[in-house]
Amino acid sequence: MKIGVPKETAEGERRVALVPDVVRSLRKNEKVEVLVESGAGDAAGHPDSQYAEAGAELVGAEAARGADAVLRVAVPSAAEIGRLDSGQVLIGHLAPWTSAETNRALAQAGVTSFAMEAIPRTTRAQAMDALSSQATAAGYAATLIAARESGRFFGMMTTAAGTVPPARVLVLGAGVAGLQAVATAKRLGAVVTGFDIRRAAWEQIASLGGRPLELDFIPDAEGEGGYARPLTDEENQQVRDALGENAAKQDVIVTTAAIPGRPAPLLITAEAVRSMQPGSVIVDLAAESGGNCELTEAGRTVVENGVKVIGPRNLASEMPAPASQLYAKNLESLLGLLVSEQGELTVDFEDDILAAACITHGGEIRNERAAG
Numbered sequence: 001m002k003i004g005v006p007k008e009t010a011e012g013e014r015r016v017a018l019v020p021d022v023v024r025s026l027r028k029n030e031k032v033e034v035l036v037e038s039g040a041g042d043a044a045g046h047p048d049s050q051y052a053e054a055g056a057e058l059v060g061a062e063a064a065r066g067a068d069a070v071l072r073v074a075v076p077s078a079a080e081i082g083r084l085d086s087g088q089v090l091i092g093h094l095a096p097w098t099s100a101e102t103n104r105a106l107a108q109a110g111v112t113s114f115a116m117e118a119i120p121r122t123t124r125a126q127a128m129d130a131l132s133s134q135a136t137a138a139g140y141a142a143t144l145i146a147a148r149e150s151g152r153f154f155g156m157m158t159t160a161a162g163t164v165p166p167a168r169v170l171v172l173g174a175g176v177a178g179l180q181a182v183a184t185a186k187r188l189g190a191v192v193t194g195f196d197i198r199r200a201a202w203e204q205i206a207s208l209g210g211r212p213l214e215l216d217f218i219p220d221a222e223g224e225g226g227y228a229r230p231l232t233d234e235e236n237q238q239v240r241d242a243l244g245e246n247a248a249k250q251d252v253i254v255t256t257a258a259i260p261g262r263p264a265p266l267l268i269t270a271e272a273v274r275s276m277q278p279g280s281v282i283v284d285l286a287a288e289s290g291g292n293c294e295l296t297e298a299g300r301t302v303v304e305n306g307v308k309v310i311g312p313r314n315l316a317s318e319m320p321a322p323a324s325q326l327y328a329k330n331l332e333s334l335l336g337l338l339v340s341e342q343g344e345l346t347v348d349f350e351d352d353i354l355a356a357a358c359i360t361h362g363g364e365i366r367n368e369r370a371a372g
């Protein structure tokens with residue numbers, strides 16, 4: 001069978017679906033060929049020569065996207081889906097919960113598609129969990145952007161010319177990205193506070209050296225599958241009020257709060273931004289799903305009273321080498337469920353991971369949530 005890795009075409013996308021090490025590992029099965037589009041890994045630091053050395057065949061765009069299984073990072077455009085043939089397998093980010101058009105187009109094209117966003121968050125699926133691997137890269141990148149944009153030392157500096165106190169950093173939402181932001185800010189020496197509406201996250205914040213902001217007037221909001229449940233309007237208001245007071249004390253706020261499939265909760269109001277010191281920075285990781293800060297604009301930096309509100313898009317792509325390395329490993333693990341020792345591609349819908357991640361098959365949208 002042939003696995004194809006086309007060059008990513010989405011604007012600003014620097015990641016690549018397979019890195020040379022993973023190509024080498026896949027090629028241990030002699031029945032598996034890997035076709036990589038020339039230049040696909042350039043932006044992630046992997047020139048064609050590394051792929052060739054690892055056993056890939058360097059090809060043009062058409063051959064890469066014509067393989068039995070096509071591996072991608074970013075959500076494909078309508079034109080790209082239009083170039084796929086019936087019976088091909090496509091694996092990548094597909095935005096299945098928010099892009100009904102993509103789901104319909106993939107079904108119409110007769111493509112068997114697997115969305116990395118739909119991999120279940122179970123212990124068995126951990127090695128395939130691209131949401132986690134890419135959130136790790138995003139949380140790290142967000143903290144570095146905040147540190148650079150704040151123009152402050154994160155750690156305390158004791159010098160002959162005096163002592164500069166450490167930066168105060170608040171991280172909102174302590175899932176995978178938020179915990180990585182806590183850890184990264186802490187390693188840089190900042191005084192870090194973290195907040196989440198799931199109580200279990202408080203201990204995790206503390207284990208990384210952060211101080212959990214224990215707003216215990218709201219009950220634990222841990223819901224189904226370990227995810228947060230949406231707060232009531234009244235609870236949300238209480239949280240916003242408390243965070244508004246706390247924001248004024250911070251030099252940097254990194255926000256990552258999300259509820260799957262819903263717009264991001266509003267946590268930092270415009271008024272709270274105005275209460276912060278000029279020169280402070282907010283990096284809003286939830287920018288693309290509406291933002292945790294009222295002033296966030298996706299893809300832009302808004303300056304209000306000297307406070308920068310940064311709404312980055314696709315932060316994982318800011319760390320193209322490690323993000324690609326982890327993503328490629330996620331894909332290799334998933335391929336392990338799809339490719340037999342004889343090099344045959346078969347989809348066993350009895351497998352809970354494949355059943356959950358498959359969005360379209362046989363001309364239909366198979367995934368109930370994606371269909372609804």
Ligand SMILES: NC(=O)c1ccc[n+]([C@@H]2O[C@H](COP(=O)([O-])OP(=O)(O)OC[C@H]3O[C@@H](n4cnc5c(N)ncnc54)[C@H](O)[C@@H]3O)[C@@H](O)[C@H]2O)c1
Binds near residue numbers: 175239
């Ligand atoms: N394989 C696994 O078992 C696995 C892997 C990753 C995550 N998980 C679990 O999934 C859950 C979510 O993780 P994620 O990284 O995908 O999170 P996410 O990106 O969906 O959300 C980020 C965080 O925002 C928090 N949040 C939501 N509303 C908020 C609000 N109003 N104020 C403050 N915080 C708010 C959530 O509780 C979550 O921690 C966690 O319980 C995590 O342990 C499990």
